[in-house]
Amino acid sequence: GAVVSQHPSRVICKSGTSVKIECRSLDFQATTMFWYRQFPKQSLMLMATSNEGSKATYEQGVEKDKFLINHASLTLSTLTVTSAHPEDSSFYICSARKGSMGQPQHFGDGTRLSIL
Amino acid sequence: AQSVTQLDSHVSVSEGTPVLLRCNYSSSYSPSLFWYVQHPNKGLQLLLKYTSAATLVKGINGFEAEFKKSETSFHLTKPSAHMSDAAEYFCVVSGQTPGTYKYIFGTGTRLKVLA
Numbered sequence: 001g002a003v004v005s006q007h008p009s010r011v012i013c014k015s016g017t018s019v020k021i022e023c024r025s026l027d028f029q030a031t032t033m034f035w036y037r038q039f040p041k042q043s044l045m046l047m048a049t050s051n052e053g054s055k056a057t058y059e060q061g062v063e064k065d066k067f068l069i070n071h072a073s074l075t076l077s078t079l080t081v082t083s084a085h086p087e088d089s090s091f092y093i094c095s096a097r098k099g100s101m102g103q104p105q106h107f108g109d110g111t112r113l114s115i116l
Numbered sequence: 117a118q119s120v121t122q123l124d125s126h127v128s129v130s131e132g133t134p135v136l137l138r139c140n141y142s143s144s145y146s147p148s149l150f151w152y153v154q155h156p157n158k159g160l161q162l163l164l165k166y167t168s169a170a171t172l173v174k175g176i177n178g179f180e181a182e183f184k185k186s187e188t189s190f191h192l193t194k195p196s197a198h199m200s201d202a203a204e205y206f207c208v209v210s211g212q213t214p215g216t217y218k219y220i221f222g223t224g225t226r227l228k229v230l231a
Contacts, residue, residue, distance in 0.1 A: 042223075044221050049218070104165050110158065112157065
């Protein structure tokens, strides 16, 4: 159990395009979902935390208007990278947690975003 | 404040020999501790978790970890390495109270398994 599906797995698009990434918890209801960014050979950097039905909480330094997060249901969160530029190219990973704060996060397989 | 230190950025072992990946943590609260594995271009897979129950935690794929409060350590071990174990491993600490629940990641240990 605890499967998280992330789609698409890879995106290549032109500068200025907006890109939407979906994160779904397939077999559980996720009270909280998280979005991370991972640079090559580095650990994960938390971008934002979202709870179903409420606004996302962004980490310091993350532009809210650039990275739009929607958590419309207990099984779906989306990250939209608006007007993407080459510096937004990265590996984006979502995770979902069910229940209380001591529960583990379950991660999607990530999305490789390449902006030309 | 919470923090986690993975003492080795790279570990190489021969297939069939034991694996030891070291992790030390710092937490003002009763922590939850996790080990995750990441294969190339993939997300993180949960290996095991410690949440204040038994101090010796058994996980998937033959991995286990022992929580030692006196040493503030949570080292990951496996008796016999497989080629398929080659990956990046992350030790994670998380609190259990509001304001401390976010994951704090270690910098990762890349495990290489030699044939």
